[in-house]
Amino acid sequence: MQKGLNSRTGRDVVVVGAGIIGVCTAYALQRQGMSVRLVDRKGPCAGASFGNSGAVVDGSSVPNAMPGLWKTVPKMLLDPTGPLVLRWKYLPEIAPWLFRFLMEGRKDKVRHNATSLKALTDTAAADWEELAQDAGVQDLIRPVGWLKVYETEAGFRDTVAARMLMREVGTDFDVLTAPEIHDLEPNLAPLFSRGIFQKQARFVINPEDMVLRLAEAFRQEGGEIILSDIRSLTAKPGKVTLNGSAGTLTAEAAVLAAGAWSERLARQLGDRIPLETERGYHLMFPEQAAGLLTRPVVYGEKSFVLSPMKMGIRLGSQVEFAGLEGEADFRRVRKLVPLARKMLPALAGDEQSVWLGYRPSLPDSLPVISPSTRHGNVVYAFGHQHLGLTLGPTSARLVCDLLMGAEPPIPLWPYRANRFT
């Protein structure tokens, strides 16, 4: 049992942040008989959970920092359609985080991070199925897998370290040939000679609707949703006080699930957590295009995704380092449109909308799922990087265990708040 927690702690809980992590957590805590208030400054699904690519990548294990990454970064940065953008004026601010991130690419660290990621994602599909059935949202999730395709042998060869790591830690995947890719996705251009298919993955066909419907299920069962921008947080045993734009809230316990904005509040409780944002864009094509694909497909060499959302094909873009305040630059995602049409030649119609989201990321690619270092009645659940949709229900279950003093199904020390101090 974690220090400071017991089965009485947190019968009355405030959850800060109504993205996928906060909503799943609020729903799960309420299911355990707790009295739960869910607070968001803008309402449910105002953050990264609104516009992601919809993949629930069961068994995902490859961290973002891999051995030799530092050698490939310059090439990635110079490629105008490459997978990484760094806004140069943001470099001084992000440099310490980038240094830590690159250090996580050391072999011993990579193995640890992969094993710890896999331990979390191992039950992602099963946890989603259970939640979807319980909350009546099965119509929004499909068992169609997650496909990455490669145009060149060199592109596929670049994945050798990732594939070896996946084998080592037991991530299930198949390597596909061109005809096998065609069988799965006949509308893809016949350009792709190799594929990597994770068939256990699920696909959420409308991530925004998923969060909104889970929030509504929470509300229908008696949960309260409050609009408030939480600005300060203090805690003592049995009492957490949260001050925000809608006044003061007190509760026996709190969960901090404010995505990329969580760091400032954790710092007020004495925790210094290196949380950055890996920004990502999306661009929507018209609804008629949605039938062209069955599942999200990643263009391997460029690391962008085409997802057949209910409301049209979504082009989900790569990673931009420019912080929470840097203005959006939609030119980058628009540059990918010709590549998307090359990948899927029948993709017609103009851009319907564009969006920028903030992935909350730590250098080791692992979230924080942990009591605050000093206050056992505040639990952190943030930093889910590229896997927040995947890990919503799983993280929620672990937060419940922490607040109820139950033995979690996996050891939680790899996700502790003070691991970088």
Ligand SMILES: Cc1cc2nc3c(=O)[nH]c(=O)nc-3n(C[C@H](O)[C@H](O)[C@H](O)COP(=O)(O)OP(=O)(O)OC[C@H]3O[C@@H](n4cnc5c(N)ncnc54)[C@H](O)[C@@H]3O)c2cc1C
């Ligand atoms: C382009 C893109 C594609 C992606 N694709 C996938 C994918 O296919 N699969 C996958 O698993 N993941 C994917 N992700 C990652 C995933 O979207 C995120 O990890 C996830 O949404 C994070 O959820 P969250 O609830 O932690 O944060 P968010 O969804 O950002 O929610 C945080 C909430 O906290 C609120 N908040 C912040 N500060 C305060 C405050 N002070 N007071 C009150 N409320 C506050 C915000 O308004 C927001 O609603 C993708 C991300 C991007 C950007």
